[in-house]
Amino acid sequence: MAHANVHYISFAWGEDPDSPYNAWFAGTVWKHWTFAKNNGLLHKYAISPTDDTADNGRMILYRWIHGRQAEVKQSARNLNWRQLKSAREKRSKRKKQLSDHRVDTCVALSLPATITRAFMNPACTSDTEEDNEGNLYRMHVPWRSPELTQLAHKLDEATVERLHKEKGSRYVQRTKLLELRRRDPINIPQVVTVPISFPHNFYARIFLQSRGQVAQQVLNTQVEPFEFPAI
Structure with a gap:
């Protein structure tokens, strides 16, 4: 990862979901997920074939990153959490x-x-x-x-x-x-x-x-x- 000039071990939570790095990392995740699905390595799940598209997958990832960012910010340690709540x-x-x-x-x-x-x-x-x-x-x-x-x-x-x-x-x-x-x-x-x-x-x-x-x-x-x- 360091050799490829990648300085994160996951998504960059401090950047926009569609930042260049997050877009690249999401693409990498999607490639691995697609490979695993096509080779029968994932549990079968009910989804309409018309919805099982790369575009929909990327949009789901985008919204997941966006939601996870809010969770990371809320769960950050803060001594004044009661006042903030x-x-x-x-x-x-x-x-x-x-x-x-x-x-x-x-x-x-x-x-x-x-x-x-x-x-x-x-x-x-x-x-x-x-x-x-x-x-x-x-x-x-x-x-x-x-x-x-x-x-x-x-x-x-x-x-x-x-x-x-x-x-x-x-x-x-x-x-x-x-x-x-x-x-x-x-x-x-x-x-x-x-x-x-x-x-x-x-x-x-x-x-x-x-x-x-x-x-x-x-x-x-x-x-x-x-x-x-x-x-």
Whole structure:
């Protein structure tokens, strides 16, 4: 391995799943797996012959690497793991609240089902970070297109109006609603989950251009652009 200038004993967990090294290593793993399968060295498993392709195998490897990277980061030794766990649970709760509010607003406004389904996916909603003074900030969503980001902001504004009508001014206060508390984003989260099979113009162009061939296949974007509704 050293003679071939390979400095890892496995995948490079600190690099993108489609980095040159990881792409090469995944190709090597796939070659060995294919050889073992073709020579009857693996247990038989049920899979449709139409799905048993090299492209599907590479996509499965890509997604496995991506998931394993998150596990490696979470399992890294950290003396403040209790605080980190508490902060992670708080972020998850806030994201769910925002996501639920947006979905309810989509339904109330009779928006296209494509939009409603998209915001049912938590990955479509930005994380929230909190500074030492208790200020809340949105976090950038690097994969999301400007059009989808703008729609998310419009949905938040419409949510405030909807809740004001439904529950009154006592409920719609800055101290109670994340839609009113969160400030403009500054940072990008370390781990970003990217949803798949969205319309092509849901994704930022620069993000799509930065993805490798296998990553593009995994995204499985819909070719037809989506016409964003006015809110």
